[in-house]
Amino acid sequence: GPAPYAELLDVALEAARRAGDLLRDGRPADLGVAATKSSPIDVVTEMDLKAEKLITGFLGERRPDDGLLGEEGASVTGRSGVRWIIDPIDGTVNYLYGRADWAVSVAAELDGETVVGVVHAPARRETHHAVLGQGARRDGVPVRCRPGTTLDQALVATGFNYVQATRGAQGEVVRALLPRVRDIRRSGSAALDLCDVASGRLDGYYERGTHPWDYAAGDLIAREAGALTGGPPGAPPGRELLVAASPEVFGVLRPLLAELGAARG
Ligand code: IPD
Numbered sequence: 090g091p092a093p094y095a096e097l098l099d100v101a102l103e104a105a106r107r108a109g110d111l112l113r114d115g116r117p118a119d120l121g122v123a124a125t126k127s128s129p130i131d132v133v134t135e136m137d138l139k140a141e142k143l144i145t146g147f148l149g150e151r152r153p154d155d156g157l158l159g160e161e162g163a164s165v166t167g168r169s170g171v172r173w174i175i176d177p178i179d180g181t182v183n184y185l186y187g188r189a190d191w192a193v194s195v196a197a198e199l200d201g202e203t204v205v206g207v208v209h210a211p212a213r214r215e216t217h218h219a220v221l222g223q224g225a226r227r228d229g230v231p232v233r234c235r236p237g238t239t240l241d242q243a244l245v246a247t248g249f250n251y252v253q254a255t256r257g258a259q260g261e262v263v264r265a266l267l268p269r270v271r272d273i274r275r276s277g278s279a280a281l282d283l284c285d286v287a288s289g290r291l292d293g294y295y296e297r298g299t300h301p302w303d304y305a306a307g308d309l310i311a312r313e314a315g316a317l318t319g320g321p322p323g324a325p326p327g328r329e330l331l332v333a334a335s336p337e338v339f340g341v342l343r344p345l346l347a348e349l350g351a352a353r354g
Pocket residue numbers: 160176178179180181182247248249250251276277278279280296298299303
């Protein structure tokens with residue numbers, strides 16, 4: 090029969106915790122500073138792959154009939170209706186530099202709908218999770234998005250993908266938005282930006298070019314905390330555009346971003 094959400098949540102939390110421990114304990118203290126045998130980027134890639142292997146191995150044992158999609162290339166077609174979407178390190182550049190904003194992101198879809206999301210951030214000592222219809226929590230405590238803010242009072246985060254050719258256009262959108270909001274943040278982790286919208290540490294977040302493994306878990310966490318998420322007006326979140334914000338800010342930010350061409354370039 091279909092997996093109860095509670096079981097999927099247990100598995101997701103355990104997978105994220107194990108991968109988080111591996112990444113936290115296995116990160117060389119001098120990563121990105123001193124010369125190592127291989128380049129710092131190779132070390133991060135190796136850690137990323139190791140963490141993805143750990144998660145896929147664990148899921149394979151606990152949930153052998155499920156499908157899987159991972160940032161580092163893992164892909165399994167399941168037959169249970171459940172599919173896991175995982176990003177072993179979201180915020181890779183922060184991990185490389187020893188900054189705190191990186192996270193293991195694990196989401197479970199049932200028949201194409203995200204039902205469980207876990208974003209585990211070892212260096213922040215924080216874990217956010219959500220279950221469809223059951224709210225969002227940080228370390229077990231319910232979180233809600235920040236209510237009642239106008240755009241000019243809104244703290245809005247964004248991100249830039251790695252495609253150098255589109256970064257100029259992304260900069261133009263920031264330039265147009267900056268005078269109209271309280272301020273702009275760029276954390277370097279889409280998953281954590283979505284968690285920060287969920288808990289009211291941000292009023293909104295948007296980005297173009299993100300992948301399902303970056304946002305699957307965080308998107309559910311934000312929605313379960315009362316935030317709205319979407320893509321360009323009328324579309325769901327996707328590569329084109331991802332917007333997440335408190336309802337008040339979302340209603341203004343999403344059409345404004347479309348007008349500024351945030352879903353292009
Ligand atoms: C990246 C981070 C970053 C966002 C990029 C993502 P990664 O994920 O979420 O904040 O701006 O678009 O690719 O590569 O560190 O897993």
